[in-house]
Amino acid sequence: MSDNPALLLVERDDKKRMRELYYSPEKTLHIVEKKSHREYRSKHQDTKELLTKIFLPAGYPNTVTPDYLLYQILNAAQAFCNSLASLLASRAALEGIGVGDPSATSTGAMLISVLQDIFGRIATIIGAYYLGTRLVPEAKKYRFLADVLNDIAVVVDVFNPVFSAFMFPGARVIGLCTSAALRAVCGVLAGGAKAAITLHFATPRGGVGDVGDLNAKDSSKETVLALLGMLLGSVMIPHITSPWVTYPVLLLLISVHLVINYIAVRGLAIRSPNRHRATIAWLWYRSKDECAPSPQAVASRELIFERPENIRDPTTSLVLGKCHVGSAPLDVMRGPALSQEYLDIFHADKYIVCFNPSHETGHLPIIHICFKEGFTRADELKSWIHAVEICRSIALNQVPIQKGSKAVELEHIRSTFQVVKEKYDHFVDHMKKAGWNFDESHLASGSGPKAVLLNIAQTPSRNIPT
Template structure:
C-alpha cells in the first residue's frame, strides 16, 4: 500500500500467495475546493473514486495464452505452486500422470476380458453366477485388506516409495489374471483366478492409498496436505478421463487375441517404467533404515577418528583419544536427500546393515538389525531353552548392558553367525538387536541405529583381521569382545557430543530428524 504526499490518493497492490501482483487499486478523493465543499454539504455526498488496474490485463494474445495457463495451474496445482510444494513434486506428478494414462487403457482391456469371462455375450451364462462371483471377489478382497493392513501397516510410511511401486505391481498382476480368465476353464479354476485378481487389487488399494498419503505429506510445504491430496485427485481424474477416451478407441480396434496381449504387455511395461521413474524422483527427507545406512556410513567413513576404532593397534603409539581430535574442524561428508535418492534402492532387504563407501562397491553387507523388539525377542536371539516354557537361559550379560546404556534411551547387543562364502571361508554375519526404552525419541532411535552400524563395522573388521586358523571363538571370548566394542563405540559417539554434531550437520543438509521412520513393525518399549 502506498500513500501520496497530498493524502488524496491511496494505492493498494493485491498479491497472491507468493507475493506476485494480481491487481492495483487506486483510491482518490474529490477536489477540496470551496464550491465542492458547499455542494458536498448540501447533498451530503463525498464518495471517493477507485480505479482498478489488473496486472494481467495487457493484450488479447497475452490473455489467450498466459491467462489460460494460469487458470489450469490454479485448477490442477496447489495454491502457491511451486513455492508451496517441494522441488521433487513436479517430476513425480509428471510421471505419475503418464502412468495413470497407460493404466487406464490397460484397465479397459482387462475389464473386457473379465466381462467375457463371466459370460457376457453367452446365452447360457447365468446372472446369478456372475453376481455370486462378484460377491466372492469382493469378500476375498476385503479380508485381504484387513490382513495386509495389519501385517505391513507400520512399514507403509517409512517405506512409502517401495509400497508405492509395489501397489502398481499388484495392480498389473491383477490385470494379467483378468485377461487370462477367459482362457481358464469355467468353475473353480476361473473363480480362483478372478478371486486372486480381486485380492491383488485390494492389496494395491491399501499400499497405494497409504503410500500416496505419505508422499503428499512429504510434498506439502505450507501445511497444505489436504489441498495437495485434492489436486492430486483432480489430476488423476482428468488423466483417467483422457485415458478412457483413448482407450475406447483402442478397445474397439484391438480385438484379436495376439494383438490384445501385445498391447496389454506394452502398456503394463510402460506403466511400471513410469512408476519406477516417479518414485526414483522423490527425495525423502526422513531417515528410514536404508537411508540411515547410506547417510551414517558415509558420515562415519569420513570421520578421521573412526580409524582408531577400526584399527586400534595401528594408533596405540599415538596415545591419543578421539577427544583430542574434537578441537579440529570436522571434515565430515554429509549427503543431502537428493544425493541419497540416487543411491537408495526401491526394494531393499528389511533390516539389513550395509556400509556404503566410495572405495567399497557394492556396499559391504555387515548383517541385520532389529529395532524396537520385545525383551523376549532380545533375549531369544542368543538364548537356550529350558524345561520350563516361561524361562530362558541366555548368555547375554544384561547387568553389564544395563550399566553401559544407563544414560541412553536404548540397549544394543550383537550376536554373530558364520556364513560360508564362495571362497569357502567363513565370514561372520552380525545380528544387532535394539531395545528401546520408554523415553526414546526419534533422534535416540537414529543414534541406536548408527551405533549398531558402527559396532557391526568394527566387529566385522576385527573378524576379517583375525588369523585364518581362528575359525571358532568361545562364547565367553565373543561376549567379552562384543562388550568391548560396544563400550568403545558408545564412548566414541558420546565423546565431545560427537553424535549431536552429526545430527546438526544432517539437519543443516535438509534432513528431518523429528520423523521416526526406522520401525517397520509394531514396536515395544521397556522400562529399566
C-alpha cells in the same frame, strides 16, 4: 487543496504479481496493476494459468517440494497406461463371469461377483493387519509394489478365458477371486503410501503446503486421465480382439507402466529418515569428512526393495550386517549383555544394543535393539545409528571380533557407543541444515517394539525363584 499526502498500498499475490492502490481525499480510489517485462498477457498465458489453478496446488511451486512436478508428470503417464491395460482386463473379466456365453445365467454372474467381493474384503483386512504400520516408513517400496500387484491382477484377468478353456472348470472363478484379492491389497498399499508421499510433498523445506488441496488436485488429475484413457481405449479395444494382438499390447502397456513407476518412485527425495536412508546418511557422513548428504543425494543411492533389517554399504552394495529394532529384551539379552559393566554403557540412554558377532549361516553381525520404557523417536534413530556404526567398524576391521570373545565384544560396544555419543548431535545438526526433517523419522517399521525394558536392578541370589 489539502496538504494531506496520498496513501499508497502495495500488494503481491502468490504468483508474484503486484498491484498499487492510491488514495487521497481529493481523488477516488485508484488501483494500478504493475506490469513486468513479460507483461502483455495472451490467451495462451490465461489458459496456462487456469490449468495451473485447476490441477496444481495453490501457491505452486512454493507450497510443494521440488520433486513434485516430475513425479506428477510420471504418475500421469503411468496412470494412462494403467487405464488402457485395465480396459483389456475388464473385458476379460466380463467374459469370465459369463458375458457372451449362452449357457451363463445372471444368478451365476451375481454369485461370482459376490465371491470376488468377499475375497477382496478379506484381503483388505489381512493386508492392513500385516502391512499397515510399514507403509509410511517404506512408502516408496510399497507405492511401487502396489503397481506390481495391480499389473499381476490385470494379467490374471486377461488370461482368465485361457484358464477356463484349458484348465479345470473352477479355474475361471479362482482366477477372478485372485485378481480381486490382489487389487484389494494394491488398494491398501497404494492408499497408505500415497498418504505418506502426499505429506512429503506438502512439507517443503521453505514453506507449508495444504494436504487437503494436494489430494483434491490429485483427484482432478486422475479423473481427467481416466476419462482420456477410457476415450482412447474405446477406440482401440474393439480392434484388439485376437490373443496374438492382445498379449503383445498388454505386455507393452505393463512394461511401460512399471518402468515409469520405478523412475517416479526413485525420483522421490523424502526428507524423513527411515532405516535405509539413515544408514546411507550415516555412512556418507562418516566417509565424507563428516559432511551430511542432502535428501536428493540419499535418494539416488536408495534401493526400492531393500529389506528393513539390512545394513548395506551404498558404495559397494554389500550387506554389512542385520539389525532387528524393538526386540524383546528378555529374549535377546544374553552373554555380555547381562553383565553390569555392559548395562552401565547404556544407563543414560533409552536403548540397549545386543550384539552377536556372527550368525550360524554366515559371517554377518546380528544386532538387536531393545528399548527402555519412555523411548522416543530420537532414541530410535540414535540406536539405529549405533548399530550401523558397529557394522561399519567391523567391516573396516577396526576391532577384530571373534565369536565367544566377550571382552572384545564389550570393548567394541563401548568404543562404538563413544563414537556415536561424540558425533550424533553434530550429525543431526548438519542433516537438518541439509534439509532433513527429523520430526517425522520412522525407524521402528513393522509392528514396532512389542516389549520394553521396565527395570534393571540387582537382587541377592537367594531371591531367584526355583
